Amino acid sequence: MPLRPVQTNIKAVDARALGHFWAEALGWSAYTPGVTTYVGPPGGLAWPDPVVLGIDIVPVPEPKPTTKNRLHIDLATTSATHQTELVARLRALSATPVDVGQGDVPWTVLADPEGNEFCVLEPREVYRDTGPVAAVVVDCADPRAMARFWGEATDWTLHEVTDDKAALRSAGGGGPYLEFLRTPGAKTAPDRIHLDLLPYPGDDKAAEVDRLRALGATDLDVGQGDVPWTCLADPEGHEFCVLALP
Structure with a gap:
């Protein structure tokens, strides 16, 4: 059975501090049950969440390089006023404006306190x-x-595909889209942000990893050592992990 995306993984020098930033940014809660800090909806840690993609922030010693991340998060807004207020609140939380060549656009590009780019979108019905x-x-x-x-690779449904953009979303509805945008330039540095996928209960993780390799994924050594998850790269080199069932 295809895998389910369960979280966006972000590397950070100060995982707790960045976790609290994203919790405040999203109106969620930060949980630190172990080494990593997980950001998800309030009300107690529930993992994997049945709808949202949580954010798992992993401590690393190296700061983000100056190159733009090849993966980022877009935030939704419900009105022009909401967009303006959210940008102001994020800047008060130490987000900074960044220029990634976006030009004159209706959305706002910011960076979190560790330099990871993200966008605050204008209201969109989708x-x-x-x-x-x-x-x-x-x-x-x-x-x-x-x-x-x-x-x-996943159990998400294709909603749109053109030469410039593709979008998938959970078949159950709710939660974010996973979008692929045609972008000039090639990937030149390891991703600071990646997706984590999880098998369904009863599925064979090793068999799923083999299936991904047959689809074009390649094995990846990022110094992970002997761990229960498997690090892979998609056909364009974006890192992702297949987690072990809890």
Whole structure:
């Protein structure tokens, strides 16, 4: 059975501090049950969440390089006033404006306190029911090829595919979209942000990893050592992990 995306993984020098930033940004809560800090809806830690993609922040010693991340988060807003107020609140939380060549656009590009770029979108009908995270967006050379791979890799449904953009979303509705945007330039550095996937109960993780390799994924050594998860890269080199069932 295809895998389910369960969280966006962000590397950080100060995982707790960045976790609290994202919790405040999204109106969620930060939980630190172990080494990592998990950001998810308030009301107690529930993992995996049945609807939202949580954010798992992992401590690392190296700061973010100056290169733009190839994966980022888009935040949804419900009105022009909401967008303005959210940008002001995020800046008060230490987000900073960044120029990634976006030009004159209706959305606002910011960076979190560790330099990870994200966007605060103008109101869009398509994101009316996503919650605070509208989409997880991946820069790529070929959105159609990415849609084929990720559509087979996960149990999410393809909503849109063109030469410039592909979008998938959980078949159950709710939660964010996973979008692939045609973007100039090639991937040149390891991703600071990646997706984590999880098998369903009763599925064989090793068999799922083999299935992903047959779809074009490649094994990846990022110094993880002997761990229960498997690190892979998609056909364009974006890192992702297949987690072990809890």
